[in-house]
Amino acid sequence: MCRGLESLPLTCLERAKQLKTLFGSLLQKPNHGVMGHSKKSDARRLNVNEPLSWNESFEMLLSSHNGLCLFRAFLVSEFSEENIAFYLVCEDFKATKTPNLSAKAQKIYDEFICSEAPREVNLDHLTKAAVKDNVRCPDHSCFDLAQAKIYALMQKDCYPRFLKSPMYLDLLRKTKTG
Known part of the structure; x- marks a missing residue:
C-alpha cells in the first residue's frame, strides 16, 4: 500500500x-x-x-x-517523496482517535519538520516555528499550516x-x- x-x-x-x-x-x-x-x-x-x-x-x-x-x-x-509522505501522515494524524496525540505529533515533527529531520520538508522558518509551538500542546489541527504549504508546493510544482x-x-x- x-x-x-x-x-x-x-x-x-x-x-x-x-x-x-x-x-x-x-x-x-x-x-x-x-x-x-x-x-x-x-x-x-x-x-x-x-x-x-x-x-x-x-x-x-x-x-x-x-x-x-x-x-x-x-x-x-x-527525490522529493517526503512531501507526499508528510501530507499523508498529516491526514492520518487528523483522523487519529487516540486522546493523547503528543507522542504521535512529536514523531511527525521529528521526522519531517525539525532541522536535520531525516525526511525534512521544505518549509519557511515561521511555519516551522508555528508547528513547533503547536506540537507542545497538540490537537488534530497542529500540522494544518505546514500541510497546506506542502500541498500548495506539490500542486504548483x-x-x-x-x-x-x-x-x-x-x-x-x-x-x-x-
Whole structure:
C-alpha cells in the first residue's frame, strides 16, 4: 500500500510498474476494466479512463489510489517523496482517535519538520516555528499550516511536472492507443 509512514518507496515503485503493466494489458482485453492486486492482495478496480482523470485536478489524482501510488513513485524518482509522505501522515494524524496525540505529533515533527529531520520538508522558518509551538500542546489541527504549504508546493510544482513526466505520458499513450 502507498500510504502512511510504514510504507517503503520500493512498494510504490513496484506498484507504479504494476500499474503500467495493468493499464497496458487493459488495451488488449475486450472489457474496459481489470482487477489489479497489490502485494497485500487488496483489489483495486482499474479503469482505462482513470489516468485521464488525473490531469483534471490535483485533488482527482490524490483521491485515486492508483494515481496516488504513481504520483508517489514519481516523487521518489525526483527525490522529493517526503512531501507526499508528510501530507499523508498529516491526514492520518487528523483522523487519529487516540486522546493523547503528543507522542504521535512529536514523531511527525521529528521526522519531517525539525532541522536535520531525516525526511525534512521544505518549509519557511515561521511555519516551522508555528508547528513547533503547536506540537507542545497538540490537537488534530497542529500540522494544518505546514500541510497546506506542502500541498500548495506539490500542486504548483510537482503536479505539473508529473503531468509532463515520461511515467505519466507513457501511461496516457497506452490508454489512448488502445
